[in-house]
Amino acid sequence: MVIGIDGGYWSDIWYVSKTFKHHFSGNIDMFKRMKNMSCVETETGENNFFFIRGIGVVDVITGSEKIRVQSVFYTPDIDRNVLSLDQLMIQGFTVKFMGDVYKLFPTFSVPVYNKRNGHTGLTKEEEIGELEKQYVVSKNSDHEKFKTEFLNEYFENLNISTNEPDWNILILQAMSFKNFQDCKALLNMLEDEDYVIKYKYYLETAFDNMIEWFIKEKLEIHSRPLPAYATNNRKVGLLDLYMAVKREGGHRRITENGMWVMIAKDTGFEYEDGEYMRLIYAMYLDVLVHYYKFKVTQEKAIGKEEEKTVDPKQSMSEGDKEIITDAGQTETAECSSSTGAVEKEVKHYALFTNQAGTVCGLQEQSETIQS
Template identity: 50%
Template sequence: MKQLTLQGFTVKKNGDTCRIYPMFSTPVVNTINEISGLSKKEEELGMKQIQKIQNLNDVNEKYKNDYLNSYLETLNVSNENEFDWSRMIIRELEFKEFSDCKALLDMIDDRDFVFKYKHDLEMKFEIMVGWFLKEKLGITSRSIPPVLDDGRRIDLLSLYVMVEKDGGYQEVTVDNLWPAIAKDLGFEYQDGDFVRVIYAMYLYVLVYY
């Protein structure tokens, strides 16, 4: 008995039998978390499982990124080949209601936008003017774009932008700026009145509709 005590054990008698127990042991603290309802041990196991899943997700994410990067490299994609959404929007724009015309006119308010997409906007602007004359005014006899007897064409988009920049039809007329606008369009100063008539025939009603 004494030898067992020295070795850290105690003996408990229960009737005719004896059982040996360690004298010192560390109590197990396993309190319940009031918020989660889990014991401390369960929370520790849960955190380990969460960490394991996160580590696995990190590995999967790295694999996906590596794979996608490798795949994109095989496509030889460069900035020059990136899709131009603005150009796509211009080209896909159709005119079925006047609100479609308004949408294009709003785009043209941005002069930098006009400069960048001049070619696409020029063609779409002519389509819009033709649609407006036919569908809203019932006019089908005017050529789009206007063409002079000598074959020269009048750029309706440039005419519209110049007049708007100078304050509109009324301001340009009062300030007698039509000769200057004619010159900027590639004509002569004396063609100013002719350019004014073209604006009145093709654009005036559209602008103030």
């Protein structure tokens, strides 16, 4: 992490990578100037694709200092800002390592246009930068077309090794949704953020299919448009929205702390789109997440109740059973006429009945929600 920015929002933090060969940012608002371009960066063996939609310059603010970095790729396929150590060195930056953080020292400054327009309040550079970013956004359909054509050609030519197939990819490609257990299986996969980053392309497709099944089949709502779009006809990545909300503690915490504007920025939108992000989450994800949490809690509760009702003798070794049997025979001989043993059995039966009632209550509650 670059020193001095650790107190900012997730979308404003810059990381220094020793493995990436180029600078990347998924937040278009980080760019001061930008040029439109379409290309793709791949990580060998990772099956990760970064579809580049532009290249530009950014200002990395570290405390009171502002450092301008050139040749940063803009791609919505990454959820953070990454500076390549190799590219920084090539560009003439000195990088000082300080534990887990870094400090950048430029070897030369880059001139900027700082004179402000009296009408707009923006500098000349800011005005040009806004026009350039608007142009890149206007080319979204072209970028999506390039992405689709590239992926189609890639997978047509891809020969998966019969000796070492990536079973994660095969499983995600074969995933279908016929009941909520299928949804639960996919949501369980999303608990591992490294897994999400590595297989994001395949997970996005499966996630959108899951949302469509849940809304149409489970909720029986057929009027809700899919995929979801925000203002200016910008597509909302539901997987990105789900992960951003999950990362910040969930719907309730974000709502209570007024953090939806931050979620909007983290997912590549504007601050004023915060309320729209809240509505999108409520329309497409909220019920699904609540139901998922209920099912997880229900299964844990049923599992605990089943553990309590298991006969301890069933999990004992043969030697332990013989000892308990001998002890039981001795106790029976000594207490054959005792009424205390009868009362003990009655109490044990009553306890078992109450536990069974608890399990049935949970099952009835589940059936009510499922219906």
